[in-house]
Amino acid sequence: MQHLDPDRLVLLAFSDSPADDEAVHLSECAGCRAEIDALKHVTELGSETQELRDLPPPPDRVWTGIAAEVAKAEAAPAPVVDLTAVRRSGRRRMPRWAGPVVSAAAAAVLAVAGTVTVIRWMDRPAAPDVTASATLEPLKGVPDTARGDARVLSGAALEVDVRNLPLTPGHYEIWLIDPEDITKMQAIGAVPQGTDAVQLPIPPGTDLNRYRLVDVSAEPNDGNSAHSGNSLLRGTLTS
Amino acid sequence: MSDLSGRDDELAQHFRDGDEHALRIAYDRYGSAVFHLATRLLPNRADAEDVTQATFVAAWLGRGTFDPDRGGMLSWLLGIARRKAIDRMRAAARETRVTDTVRALPEPPPVDESPERVLDRLIVADELARLPVEQRRTLELAFYDDLTHPQISAVTGMPLGTVKSHIRRGMASLRRRWEVDGATPGPRSAGTTRILG
Missing domain, CATH: 1.10.1740.10 (RNA polymerase sigma factor, region 2, helix turn helix motif)
Structure with missing residues (x-):
């Protein structure tokens, strides 16, 4: 006997008892048995859904609580790393002497790559824990108004501000790239759309003398973790 | 919005x-x-x-x-x-x-059933609510009122073949959704066996 007809499978899952020839087939066919079992389970669940049709909403205070907590969390820019702990431990990825070395290398990148149009030399008074910073400039094809700033905090976190990025159906991703070999890069984290500033931990062991080119890319949400090749902003970290 | x-x-x-x-x-x-x-x-x-x-x-x-x-x-x-x-x-x-x-x-424990069961039921209820109205109606008569297909046909005035087809399609959608979104291991968690009652 061939497999049972889909309509029959559904009927058997509901209440019908199998006819003799169907019973014989079912005793031999694990496939049809599994079909009926799955459908039976769904009918059981379905039969239990009556009380779920008009579920009462949670009391209003639940939403009030959510809104308050979200507002609080967004006011404090993503405390991804505990910077006080980092400071206490005295960890400093970018030694003081690294500044001139990095800037010389950055100049070389400017000449070679031609992608970074301007490097502003520390255009803001550095807060005590900013160990390096970069001004992010739009790449070719990106609106001129797109801008950003990146700051390394105590060598352990990267704080990135972005403005006027072109809209993307996906998300923005921050990368640290080795300008010497731009296939070498590290994904640092995402900037959610609608967010201006994000603070992301720098993976421990990242050599910021090497991975000093900050790159902001538009990434489709396609599950592919590699760089999309669509860079929007770039800038080189200098201390 | x-x-x-x-x-x-x-x-x-x-x-x-x-x-x-x-x-x-x-x-x-x-x-x-x-x-x-x-x-x-x-x-x-x-x-x-x-x-x-x-x-x-x-x-x-x-x-x-x-x-x-x-x-x-x-x-x-x-x-x-x-x-x-x-x-x-x-x-x-x-x-x-x-x-x-x-x-x-x-x-x-407050309930004698597993969290997975509660969750699966919510998923099936959500999918049921999303079905085309005729599929939902026929399935509700089968689920909640225990009506047979001929009884549903008599109650709704729909031909028996139409009732069967609504139920078959509706069930296929519920099952697919349960397999994708349910808590009981479905196809997306390969290697586990689903135990069915």
């Missing part, structure tokens, strides 16, 4: 992008299901409210981790709520052990 009112994938996209309207819409759409799960798992209503609140806050702050390829938003939210409710139950059990040495037995 009108484009957020209907499709789940658009809502999920706006949610992931950090659009705060999407948080409110997700709460309006799924808050009662999350709350229902929490009330079924936790004996204390205040705890259930806390877990509902914590679920949406955690979902919002962790919105970048939502992967639409792995299931729908409701399933994701219910998964977060289930973990938070279980954490809360464990913490309560620990507290009972520490503070209450007189009582020998811990509190009995």
Whole structure:
């Protein structure tokens, strides 16, 4: 006997008892048995859904609580790393002497790559824990108004501000790239759309003398973790 | 925001992008299901409210981790709520052990069914609500009123063949959704055997 007809499978899952020839087939066919079992389970669940049709909403205070907590969390820019702990431990990825070395290398990148149009030399008074910073400039094809700033905090976190990025159906991703070999890069984290500033931990062991080119890319949400090749902003970290 | 009112994938996209309207819409759409799960798992209503609140806050702050390829938003939210409710139950059990040495037995669990069952039922209910109206109607008559196909045909005036086809298609949608979004291991968690009653 061939497999049972889909309509029959559904009927058997509901209440019908199998006819003799169907019973014989079912005793031999694990496939049809599994079909009926799955459908039976769904009918059981379905039969239990009556009380779920008009579920009462949670009391209003639940939403009030959510809104308050979200507002609080967004006011404090993503405390991804505990910077006080980092400071206490005295960890400093970018030694003081690294500044001139990095800037010389950055100049070389400017000449070679031609992608970074301007490097502003520390255009803001550095807060005590900013160990390096970069001004992010739009790449070719990106609106001129797109801008950003990146700051390394105590060598352990990267704080990135972005403005006027072109809209993307996906998300923005921050990368640290080795300008010497731009296939070498590290994904640092995402900037959610609608967010201006994000603070992301720098993976421990990242050599910021090497991975000093900050790159902001538009990434489709396609599950592919590699760089999309669509860079929007770039800038080189200098201390 | 009108484009957020209907499709789940658009809502999920706006949610992931950090659009705060999407948080409110997700709460309006799924808050009662999350709350229902929490009330079924936790004996204390205040705890259930806390877990509902914590679920949406955690979902919002962790919105970048939502992967639409792995299931729908409701399933994701219910998964977060289930973990938070279980954490809360464990913490309560620990507290009972520490503070209450007189009582020998811990509190009995509030329900005699698994969180997975509650979650699966919510998923099936959500899918049922999304079915085309005729499919939903025929399935409700079969599920809730235990009507046979000929009885449904008689009650609704639809030909028997039409009733069968609505039920078959509706069941196929429910089953697919349960397999994708349910808590009982479905095809996406290969290697586990589903036990069926």
